[in-house]
Amino acid sequence: MHQIKTEEGETINLYRNGTLQIQASPALKSKFEEDYNQYSGSTSPAPSPAGTSTGQPALESMVAPATSKQVFVVHGHDETAREQLELVLHKLGIDHFVLQNSGGGGLTIIESLEAKIGQNSTATSFGIVLMTPDDMGYAQSHGPDSIQPRARQNVVLEMGMLISSIGRRNMAILVKGHIEKPSDADGILYIPFNNHVKETVPRLANRLKESGFVLNPDKVAHASS
Incomplete structure (x- = not known):
């Protein structure tokens, strides 16, 4: 891109x-x-x-297309997966915000996050967290043999901010391949995929509709193809 x-x-x-x-x-x-x-x-x-x-x-x-509902996208270092997700959302006709794509308006990263997904913000209606295996880690008590792929720490932080701001029912977490998930994030919808974000479209579309988004069936089919 x-x-x-x-x-x-x-x-x-x-x-x-x-x-x-x-x-x-x-x-x-x-x-x-x-x-x-x-x-x-x-x-x-x-x-x-x-x-x-x-x-x-x-x-x-x-x-x-203009819409009063906006999706906030959280992502790590997998640029290909992020581009795939943005393309899927575009095909669905959903307005979305990616912090990396904004100028920031002179704000620090945390200030920009607070403006979009802070507890007092009304700018975001839904959150999509793109968890990709960007890091490797393990619990010190378990030793290096237990090392597993993990999402970036900023992804986990922003996911927590989203939960606090809009609630877990207005979120979906897209998980690429095998990755260690935060143990305290159970009860949130995880949607797995392997090769392309479009694999998540059927379940993601259902989640969006449950959150109040109106989706065109033809656009859903197009985004899945």
């Missing part, structure tokens, strides 16, 4: 499949749409008809 940050605060993500995604306020997204139409000569955001090409990505695939 390639990423562009504008002076106005937009984050533009370009995925390997040609999809462009905008992370910005509705006003900035609208301005981007106007600028894009002016540049491309398009008068409609509709994609080009099948079999034709303008040389530009369809605008429909470029601007993430």
Whole structure:
């Protein structure tokens, strides 16, 4: 994935499949749409008809739909898995926030976290924790023979903040491969996958719907493919 940050605060993500995604306020997204139409000569955001090409990505695939519900994404060092998750959420039409993709607004990391998922924050409706085997660790009392893959410590910290802020019923934890899970996090929905985040879509979609998200069945099928 390639990423562009504008002076106005937009984050533009370009995925390997040609999809462009905008992370910005509705006003900035609208301005981007106007600028894009002016540049491309398009008068409609509709994609080009099948079999034709303008040389530009369809605008429909470029601007993430506006929604009052936002998903906060927690992730570690597996950039491929993070990109896969962002693409899945884009296909589902779900607005999401990834701290790494934001400019931070001059805030420290912990201040940014508090603003989005602190106990007094109302910015986040749902949390997805992407647990990937980025670290290795073991209990000193058990010795090095008990070493296991673990998620990054920041992932565990942010997961705890999410539980405190929005409750475990508004969360899903996506677990890649074999990984040691925090023992105090039992009762939270763990959704395993091996090769691609899209393996989690059926169960993730059900969890999102239980939390109040309205999902298009065709988009769910598309995100699973």
